[in-house]
Amino acid sequence: MKLAFLYAGQGSQHPGMGADLYEAYPEFRAVLDGADVGFDLKTVSFTDPDGVLNQTQYTQPCMVAFAAGMTAILANKGIHPDYAAGLSLGEYSALEAAGVFTARQAVELAAFRGKAMAEAAAGVPCGMSAVLGLDRDTLRQACEEASDVGVVEIANYNCPGQLVIGGHKAAVDKAAARAKELGAKRCLPLKVSGPFHTSLLAPAGDALREKFTQITFGEMKFPVLFNCLGHEMGEGDTIPALLERQVQSSVYMEDTIRRLAELGVDMIVEIGPGKVLSGFVKKTVPTIKTCAVETCADIDALCEALKGE
Template identity: 60%
Template sequence: MSIAFLYAGQGSQHAGMGKDLYESYPEFREVYEGIELPFDLRRLSFEDPEGLIHETKYTQPALVAFACGVTAILRGMGFRADYAAGLSLGEYSALSYAGSIDARTAVQLAAFRGDAMQRASQGIACGMSAVLGLSEEKLSEACERASEKGLVSICNYNCPGQLVIGGESEAVEEAGRIALELGAKRVIPLKVSGPFHTALMKSAGDALSEYFKKIHFKTPECTVLYNFLGRERREGDPEIPELLIEQVQKPVRMESILRELLGRGVRSFYEIGPGRTLSGFVKKTAKAMEIEEIEITSLETAEEIEALRERMRG
């Protein structure tokens, strides 16, 4: 049975994440001890006394360090996946698992990306909302009709029945109102600090373009599926840096990634990171494809890691 590692994105972070893993696994500790940042990553992740973990420039390196630490534990156990993908920021963790970049580089990239995205958001009255139960076509219509209020577009295709819009706050609110008129079941404003995966992130994309000039991405050792493409890279597609530049300012196509994995026969998914968001996406996508027998495992705590170890022994 083919296995896929799915790496969580921004929004799943919380103070204390990874503390039990840091205390229990030398592989996890090694990731944190090998990273140089202008702040104490361990203190931020495990204690967060200043309440900074939800600020984008801190959130992103904290989540990638956590994910790379878990990946290091899994490697030490001899546990491997055939496919890797991540939600937005999680794509950096997926590339690290695949050997395209090492853990230190992935975390430093995430720190730069988070800072660039936070700076791109400054001075913009922005918002994002999850829209439930409305088709892509109708939501696109809602965004187009609301565009007189400002920039708004679909920025996440998460799973069947769940899309996300983002942009300037007045336009996002208007698009949400129109979406309800067009039949959406619910419109849920999200607590975010920027209009991520929209054209308003162009300056962040430009900053990444410059930064990537000094980063070497190796050919991935397993199949990685990319947010911008909604699938793996093929001949003629942009190179990895270009995909990451596009990703920050274009929609995330997670549903397409999950459909591709399920269509290839993947039935065993491991969500790496805090929360269970991606597990929910997998379940909804499998249901829409009328696939019943899937196995989803969350890997966030030492207890969950040890449960996996016992399964491997069995």
Template identity: 55%
Template sequence: MKTAILFAGQGAQHVGMGKDFYAEYPGFRRVFDLLPEEQRRIAFEGPAEELKKTENTQPIMLAFALGVYRVLQEHGFVPDMAAGLSLGEYSALAAAGVFDDKTAVELITFRGKQMAKASEGTDTVMSAVIGLEREAAENACREAQSEGDVEIANYNCPGQIVVSGTEAGVTACERNAKELGARRCIRLEVSGPFHTSYMKPAGKALAEYFRGRTFGRMEFPVVFNCLGREKTGAETVRELLVRQVSGSVYFEDTIRYMAERGVTRTLEIGPRRALSGFVRKTDRNIETMSIETTEDLGKVIAWTEKQQ
């Protein structure tokens, strides 16, 4: 039996996240203390509007994820494979040894600032289209282009696809989707048109920032968002991270790829449990576990020690 670890992305954050882990686990504290004091305060105390800002959400989410993972490592946990949703991919790569914790926080802080900058003045929205298959959702987007920009940002799982673009484009896409059989469309509370062509300036900035940086070798496989599979020898981590910021996230493909390679269990790290829901909707044969609270972490530590 193989276990894959999954790291949550933006949208899962909530005020108070990490406070209980910080009080109880020195290993978590060492990572979370890499954040500026102001961001730790925002994570623990809010306000929610500050936590929702991309430039704050991304480093806080990464520090939470890596802090929990380092505690698991101390107890002997080693996954067979890893992936993360959007910013969670940086946590997955750090867990696999590609970045150290300090470098990971620096990289994601830069990414968050550049994505926030690329979002300024865009007047865009994101919407989750529920109950429509991939081809139909793509058709709904294509037919909406005459009314405004709209692109598919995330293929999360069967029947859940996220679109993003201008208000007019997304509204037209939602209308088309419902005509094609979508059950509903849910507007998302996010601060930018992530994983669309609007983020290309952020990708260009990342490419410059990565220039000359040396990345470590992976200690276990990471499945990449923009591929839905592992990278080939001809592909580089820096190239894929640049592509990822403005390209669609193929999370459903990621789960199917893992299942094909023998993964029978996933462990999600992050506030809320959205990724575990995506896994269950994609492949019900995969067992899901998640760590959202210190109680969850204690249970996984006990499970890990029993496996040894």
């Protein structure tokens, strides 16, 4: 059976995530205790007393620490993927699983990325909106027609009938209104702190490019599918360039899921928190089995499910 790990992105976080894993698994504790990000990962992830978990610069290292800890638990149980991918931030977790980054590197890079994204978005009157029930080409048309009032681009191709646009608020609002006229079922404004995965995040890409010159990248132990491609890297691609591009260009999650199906993947394990990506898989390629793991009980359930395969 071919197995893929799919890592959740920003937006799935919640206080309490990982608390039971920290108590139960020393390898999970080692990840959270081993990174230096300028704040206590455990406090923010488990109780969030200051209400900062949803701020980008805190969310990102907490999510990657959770993912790296979960990956370590699964590895110790002999569960290894044939492929990996992640939604936006989750791509760093996929690369950590593949051996490109150590757990500490991945968490600390996520902290840097979160700060760079927050700084790039500071002072920008921005917005993002989920657009339901419209095809890609028609939504691109709506964005083009709204571009006279600012930048607006398709940021996420999540699954059939679910796209996300982002950019300057006025342009996003105009594109959403036009999308409804063109047949969109609903347009839902999202609570975000920046125009993520649009060209407005180019300053964050620049900061990452400089940061990557100080990082040693390991060799991939198995293929990772990249957000900005929707498939594996090709000849001439480099991981630093793809990660720089990722922060300021569209996330092709639907394409990634379809590619995993082409590669013969039988089961996708969503490494949470949450089950958002499992929902995307079911809407895109319903024949692929999914299993979301967030808690100790979820890990036990996955182990039982894999015994029968």
